[in-house]
Amino acid sequence: MKKPLVIALLILLALALLAAMAELPAVGQADAPVHTHVSARYIEQGEAETGAHNLVTAVLLNYRGMDTFGEVLVLFTALCAGFAVLLAAARNGNKHYRQPPAPQESGAVPVIAVSPVVSFVVRLLAPFIALFAAYVILKGHLSPGGGFQGGMILGALFIALTLVLGKQYSARLLPVAWRPWLYALAPAAFLVVGMIGLQLTGYFLGYPQEPAWHGVREAMMVTLEIAIGVGGAVLVASLFLALESD
Amino acid sequence: MSELFDLVLLALLITIALLVVRARDLLVAAIIFSGYGLGLCLLWLHRGAPDVAMAEAAVGAGVTTVLFLVAIGVTGRKEK
Amino acid sequence: MLPEMLLELRPNLDYAAVVVLFCIGLYAVIVKNNLIKKLLGLNIMETAVFAFIVTSGMVEGGAPPVLGPGVMPPLASPLPHALILTGIVVALATTALALALIIRIYLQHGTIEADQLRELD
Numbered sequence: 001m002k003k004p005l006v007i008a009l010l011i012l013l014a015l016a017l018l019a020a021m022a023e024l025p026a027v028g029q030a031d032a033p034v035h036t037h038v039s040a041r042y043i044e045q046g047e048a049e050t051g052a053h054n055l056v057t058a059v060l061l062n063y064r065g066m067d068t069f070g071e072v073l074v075l076f077t078a079l080c081a082g083f084a085v086l087l088a089a090a091r092n093g094n095k096h097y098r099q100p101p102a103p104q105e106s107g108a109v110p111v112i113a114v115s116p117v118v119s120f121v122v123r124l125l126a127p128f129i130a131l132f133a134a135y136v137i138l139k140g141h142l143s144p145g146g147g148f149q150g151g152m153i154l155g156a157l158f159i160a161l162t163l164v165l166g167k168q169y170s171a172r173l174l175p176v177a178w179r180p181w182l183y184a185l186a187p188a189a190f191l192v193v194g195m196i197g198l199q200l201t202g203y204f205l206g207y208p209q210e211p212a213w214h215g216v217r218e219a220m221m222v223t224l225e226i227a228i229g230v231g232g233a234v235l236v237a238s239l240f241l242a243l244e245s246d
Numbered sequence: 247m248s249e250l251f252d253l254v255l256l257a258l259l260i261t262i263a264l265l266v267v268r269a270r271d272l273l274v275a276a277i278i279f280s281g282y283g284l285g286l287c288l289l290w291l292h293r294g295a296p297d298v299a300m301a302e303a304a305v306g307a308g309v310t311t312v313l314f315l316v317a318i319g320v321t322g323r324k325e326k
Numbered sequence: 327m328l329p330e331m332l333l334e335l336r337p338n339l340d341y342a343a344v345v346v347l348f349c350i351g352l353y354a355v356i357v358k359n360n361l362i363k364k365l366l367g368l369n370i371m372e373t374a375v376f377a378f379i380v381t382s383g384m385v386e387g388g389a390p391p392v393l394g395p396g397v398m399p400p401l402a403s404p405l406p407h408a409l410i411l412t413g414i415v416v417a418l419a420t421t422a423l424a425l426a427l428i429i430r431i432y433l434q435h436g437t438i439e440a441d442q443l444r445e446l447d
Contacts, residue, residue: 002357003357006353006356006357010349011349013349013352014345014349017345017348017349018342018345021338021341021342021344021345022338024338024341024382026338027339027340027341027381027382027384028384028386028387028388029385029386030385030386030388030400032382034382034403034405034406035383035385035400038405039403039405042391042404043391043399043401043403043404046393046404053392053393053394054391054392055392055393055401055404056391056392056404056407056411057297059404059405059407059408060408060411060412064408067412068412071412071415071416074416074419075415075416075419078416078419078420078422078423079419081423081426082422082423082426085423085426085427085430086426086429086430088430136300143392143394144296144297144300144390144392145300146411148301148411148412148415149300149301149411152301152304152305152308152309152415152418153300153304155304155309156304156308156309156312159308159309159312163312232415236309236418239313239419239422239426240309240312240316242426243313243316243317243422243425243426243429244316252340253339256340256343257343259343260347263347263370264350266354266366266370267350267353267354267358267367267370272360272362275363275366276362276366279366279369282370282373286373286376286377290380293380293381293383293384293402294384294385294388294389294402295380295383295390295402295406295407295410296390297390297411298376298407298410298411301411301414301415302414305414305415305417305418306373306414310369310418310421313421313422313425314362314366314425316425317362317425317428317429318362320429320432320433321362321428321432321438325358325359325360325362325363
C-alpha cells in the first residue's frame with residue numbers, strides 16, 4: 001500500500017533530477033566550468049608549486065591540506081564514537097539477544113573452520129600485499145596512490161589475516177599498547193607538519209616553495225602520507241575488531 | 247567502443263543495485279554489494295581516476311563488505 | 327515534453343544513470359524495514375553521489391591527473407578525485423559507526439526491524 005506511493009514520489013524526484021541534469025554541460029566537455037577555474041591552475045602549476053607528480057595528492061596534501069586535516073579528525077571522531085557505542089554495550093553485559101550461543105573459548109578455534117587453501121593463500125600473499133601497500137603509500141606523490149589507498153589496503157590485509165589466523169594473532173599484528181597512540185597518529189602528524197609549515201612559511205600547513213627546500217617539502221608530504229596510511233589502516237582494523245569483539 | 251563499455255557498465259551497476267535491494271537474504275545482499283564496489287572501481291578507472299579506483303577496490307569491495315558481514319553475523323541473516 | 331527532455335539528456339546519459347542509482351538507494355532507505363538493508367541503500371545513494379562528482383571531472387579522452395613523461399593534456403580534473411577520495415574513507419567510517427549502532431540496538435532490543443522497534447517505545 002505504501003510502496004506504490006513511494007515509487008511514484010521517487011519517479012517524480014527522478015524526473016526533477018533528470019531535468020536538472022539535462023541543463024548541465026555535457027559529460028567530458030573540456031570547457032565546462034569544472035575544468036576552467038581552479039582545476040586548470042592545479043594542472044598547469046601543480047607540479048611546480050607542490051613538487052607532487054600526482055595532482056590528486058597535490059590537492060589533498062597541499063592546496064586543500066586543511067580539508068584533509070579536518071577529514072582525518074572526522075575519522076578519529078568516528079572511531080571514538082564507534083568505541084563508545086560498542087564498549088558501553090560490552091560493559092553493560094546485555095547480551096541476552098546474542099544469536100550464536102557459547103562464544104568460543106578465548107578465540108581458540110573459529111566457529112567455522114578456515115579452509116586450508118584460503119589460509120595458505122592469504123599467508124602466502126600477505127607479505128606481498130604489505131609491500132604493495134607500502135609502495136602505494138610512499139610513492140603516493142609520484143604515481144597513483146597515497147595514504148588513504150595504502151591505508152585501506154593495509155587494513156584489509158589486517159582483516160584477512162585476523163580472519164584466517166584467529167583473533168589471538170591480532171594483538172601480535174597490532175600491539176595493544178600501541179593502539180591509543182596509533183589512533184591519534186594522523187591528526188598529530190598533521191598538527192606537527194602544520195606547525196613546521198607555520199615556522200617555515202608563516203602559514204599553517206604551508207610548504208616552502210624555494211627549490212633548495214625541495215627535500216623538506218617532499219619529507220613533509222611523505223610524513224603526512226605515512227601518517228594517513230598507518231592511521232587509516234588502524235582505523236579499519238580497530239573498527240573491525242570492535243564490531244567483531246562484542 | 248569506450249562508450250559501449252560505459253553503457254554496459256552503468257547498466258550492470260543499476261542491475262546490481264536492484265539485486266541488492268531486492269535480495270531477501272541479507273548475506274546475499276552484502277555479497278552482491280561487494281560486486282557493486284568492484285563495478286564502481288572499474289567505472290572510476292574508466293573515468294580517469296585511478297586514485298579513487300584504488301580506494302574503492304579496497305573499501306567498497308573489501309572492508310565495507312566485511313563489516314556488513316560481521317554485523318549480519320550478530321543480527322541474523324534473514325530479513326523479516 | 328518528456329521525449330525532448332530525453333533527447334537533451336543524450337550527452338548526459340552518465341548523469342541519468344547516477345539519478346537512477348540514487349533513486350534505487352533512496353527506495354531501499356524508505357521502504358525496507360530492516361536497518362541493515364536501509365544502510366545498504368544509503369551506501370548505494372552515497373556511491374551515486376560519488377559517481378556524479380567524479381563524472382563531472384572527466385574530460386573526453388583525458389588522461390588521469392598524474393604527470394609524467396608522455397602524459398599530455400587534457401587531464402581529468404584532480405579536484406573531484408581528491409574530494410571523493412576523502413569521501414569514500416569517511417563513508418566507510420560512518421558505515422562502520424552505523425553498524426555499531428545497529429549491533430547495539432540488536433543487543434538491547436533483540437530486533438533490527440524498524441516497525442517492531444517503533445512498537446517498542
